[in-house]
Amino acid sequence: MDRRDFLKAGAAGAVGMTFGSQLLFGKSTIIGANDKVVLALIGCGGRGLSCITNCCKINENVVIKTVCDVNRTKLARAAAAVEKEFGYRPGTTEDMRTIFDDKDVDAVWIATPEHWHCLAAIRACQAGKDAYVEKNLSVNIFESRKLAEAAAKYNRVVQAGLQNRSASQGYSAREYIQSGKLGKIVTVKTYFMLGGGKFNEAPTKPVPAWLDWEKWLGPAPLRPFSPSIVDENGRGGWQKYWAYSGGLLDDEASHTLDFTRMVLGDPGHPQSVYAWGGNHTFGGTSEVPEAQSVVYDFGDYVLTADGGPSYKYMQKAGQDIRNDAKRFPNWRNYSARVEIYGSEGLMYLGRHGGGWQVIGSGDKIVAEDGAIFPDNAHQKNFIECIRSRKTPNGNIEECHKSATLVNLGNIACRVGNKQLLFDGKTEKFLNSKQANALAKGTYRKGYEIPEKV
Numbered sequence: 001m002d003r004r005d006f007l008k009a010g011a012a013g014a015v016g017m018t019f020g021s022q023l024l025f026g027k028s029t030i031i032g033a034n035d036k037v038v039l040a041l042i043g044c045g046g047r048g049l050s051c052i053t054n055c056c057k058i059n060e061n062v063v064i065k066t067v068c069d070v071n072r073t074k075l076a077r078a079a080a081a082v083e084k085e086f087g088y089r090p091g092t093t094e095d096m097r098t099i100f101d102d103k104d105v106d107a108v109w110i111a112t113p114e115h116w117h118c119l120a121a122i123r124a125c126q127a128g129k130d131a132y133v134e135k136n137l138s139v140n141i142f143e144s145r146k147l148a149e150a151a152a153k154y155n156r157v158v159q160a161g162l163q164n165r166s167a168s169q170g171y172s173a174r175e176y177i178q179s180g181k182l183g184k185i186v187t188v189k190t191y192f193m194l195g196g197g198k199f200n201e202a203p204t205k206p207v208p209a210w211l212d213w214e215k216w217l218g219p220a221p222l223r224p225f226s227p228s229i230v231d232e233n234g235r236g237g238w239q240k241y242w243a244y245s246g247g248l249l250d251d252e253a254s255h256t257l258d259f260t261r262m263v264l265g266d267p268g269h270p271q272s273v274y275a276w277g278g279n280h281t282f283g284g285t286s287e288v289p290e291a292q293s294v295v296y297d298f299g300d301y302v303l304t305a306d307g308g309p310s311y312k313y314m315q316k317a318g319q320d321i322r323n324d325a326k327r328f329p330n331w332r333n334y335s336a337r338v339e340i341y342g343s344e345g346l347m348y349l350g351r352h353g354g355g356w357q358v359i360g361s362g363d364k365i366v367a368e369d370g371a372i373f374p375d376n377a378h379q380k381n382f383i384e385c386i387r388s389r390k391t392p393n394g395n396i397e398e399c400h401k402s403a404t405l406v407n408l409g410n411i412a413c414r415v416g417n418k419q420l421l422f423d424g425k426t427e428k429f430l431n432s433k434q435a436n437a438l439a440k441g442t443y444r445k446g447y448e449i450p451e452k453v
């Protein structure tokens with residue numbers, strides 16, 4: 001079936017359509033450039049829909065067969081948006097298992113809230129699908145370790161949605177550091193200084209008709225619905241809850257911490273973590289801290305992550321910087337900056353295409369490299385790897401270690417702002433049973449992640 005036939009067949013909107021692609025996509029074999037790659041979207045919020053649509057625009061022969069959401073409003077809107085953009089209507093489902101059972105689908109795009117990421121991705125691997133999985137990969141350490149095991153066991157291409165892994169400036173910064181020009185790394189500071197406001201959970205209500213609340217909760221404990229958690233049209237406040245996310249450290253620092261690890265040559269786990277956090281700015285009922293500071297001890301150097309709300313003077317990079325490889329952020333008020341202090345210079349590093357600059361003695365810029373926002377590059381890399389079966393840039397083993405930095409910082413806060421000693425080999429804490437319980441998490445019956453994937 002060629003692209004024109006696909007468009008005609010897709011107009012029928014049937015989930016059960018069969019494709020000649022079944023034969024072509026031998027699941028672990030190389031797929032030719034002219035053969036179609038068939039995707040399905042799980043989680044049709046702003047991020048998932050915009051990324052999968054863009055991916056189909058910038059890559060040849062990539063199509064969306066099915067969209068899946070438990071929010072019926074967003075599901076209908078996603079199907080209509082795909083039809084408007086590409087001229088065919090994808091199938092729709094509220095149950096991701098329909099997609100895993102569909103032999104035509106080569107890869108799934110997982111853009112649910114975080115508590116579903118690993119479970120959905122592991123099930124995808126078990127069903128023989130490749131997967132793009134949004135950040136933060138996991139809500140605990142155990143589940144992204146299991147995802148890395150599943151990707152290896154089933155020989156799947158799993159791309160973490162940490163797009164800076166495809167940023168050109170990350171590679172040039174790593175080369176600069178490895179050449180020795182920055183000298184010995186002494187300390188590394190990362191920031192996630194963003195706006196924010198008071199969060200108070202609204203009173204619980206009956207589950208609205210547009211939502212399958214039980215499936216939205218999935219592995220998380222059952223609880224009554226509150227409109228503060230899930231919004232019919234927007235994101236809602238689920239990132240304020242430990243059961244579904246990990247707050248700003250998860251949302252923002254996941255990127256800077258991962259990018260920093262990559263630039264530093266992907267070190268292993270830190271040997272300890274200390275974290276402080278609290279709701280001292282606005283108050284309210286947010287479970288995740290508004291402000292947080294984390295210190296990771298890597299033996300030779302210390303890595304810190306500092307962030308929180310209300311710093312109105314701190315900003316993300318604007319579109320001008322994201323799209324222009326010759327422009328750099330104003331480092332002083334750049335909310336997502338990384339500072340790598342070497343004995344010979346200080347490297348400022350930006351995500352969102354912010355590039356990097358090295359400051360030497362006398363406040364002189366001694367080296368720099370610009371870049372553009374890496375979403376396109378990351379999406380292209382995913383499709384190339386589905387075709388070639390190479391390991392994608394968002395390599396799941398390394399991205400699990402990056403996600404672990406987020407989980408370590410959050411667990412250290414949750415046990416009462418403590419220093420925790422961590423054994424990188426076993427991925428267990430050496431001085432806290434409570435921390436080890438949080439590192440494993442709990443799963444509702446029917447939604448467990450197995451020890452053996």
Ligand SMILES: NC(=O)c1ccc[n+]([C@@H]2O[C@H](COP(=O)([O-])OP(=O)(O)OC[C@H]3O[C@@H](n4cnc5c(N)ncnc54)[C@H](O)[C@@H]3O)[C@@H](O)[C@H]2O)c1
Pocket residue numbers: 042043044045046047048068069070071074094096111112113114116134135136161162163215216217218234235236251
């Ligand atoms: N890489 C990046 O730069 C980047 C940027 C933004 C968001 N994200 C990540 O992308 C993910 C989605 O973010 P968003 O802003 O679109 O959130 P969102 O809440 O708007 O969308 C998530 C969607 O998943 C759906 N969902 C929940 N459970 C489901 C299930 N069991 N089956 C199918 N669908 C289900 C929800 O109903 C919702 O429509 C998050 O993990 C977020 O952290 C990444």
